[in-house]
Amino acid sequence: MHETDMTKALIMTVRDWYESQPEQPQIQTIHLIVGQFTCVEPASLQFAFEVQTRNSFLENAALAIQETPLIAFCHPCQKEYHPQMGQQYACPDCQNPMEDIRSGRELKVDRIEYA
């Protein structure tokens, strides 16, 4: 499903970097940041990565996924809060709607460890 597409995008991103290096490095770990407020399920991504990197330059590379929590900022209260995914997104103190997402939408390759 979409984790397959996300993995494809991930492999393409890493391949671009890999091929741009003067000497092709041995990639050990890819560090990925996945926000809680995205459609990506880390376990499915991990699985898709294993399947799709078989017999490729990433065969021996590990995928380390760091999840970031959903954090919103309430302007009337001037403070951050953690919306309850699946239940409540409005500010628990003043019921103001979730308008300003400060964390949780990330979907990016943060860094690559190589030898």
Add this chain to the structure above:
Amino acid sequence: MHQTFDAALEINLLHANQAGAEENRRHFEDWGITCFNIMSSPGAGKTVLLERTLEALSPKLKIAVIEGDMTTELDAERLRQYHVPVIAINTGRSCHLDSKMVSGGIHRLAHEYNPSEFDLVLVENVGNLVCPAEFEVGEHQKVALLSVTEGEDKPLKYPVMFQEADCLLITKIDLAPYLDIDLQRIEDNVRQMNPNVTIIPVSAKTKVGLEDWLAWIEKQL
């Protein structure tokens, strides 16, 4: 001993899709076209809504449809009865349209017709409440549908699409009397994460609310 190094990349995974979406949007704008991305779970009523929309607007506006369907052309065939170009995109195993697929559709449209003649392109995305929201295709407005049979809690459980929608159609409201559904609760749930969304309850069957939807479309052009 091997030394390990670290390369900071900070590259968004959706970067390539996003760039493609922006290119599609530039094409639409060059041709004076407004594009809607229409999304919902399977069977919420996207194709029937498009049928009612084409019926009402195709005499007034020049419309084309880009139809995303996983394997069949069934929806595309239904819409061709309204004598508008319907470009079917077979998405294969992918559960959403992406900007590259839609780019293919746009180029077919431009090849077979004069694209500057069109006012509106309606993209029917693959029925799926989860993924399409992450993949922009070059639309100007995101339209989400939620049918009354799906339950009030769906915006809470699948928030990303509802958070991004510019317009939410609550569909099949003719069925509401047969169900334990509270339309106000659907609205309240969506507004918790998207306070400015336009919400229009409609029935494609009785045509209740259709005028409001058509008026909303004309306001976006």
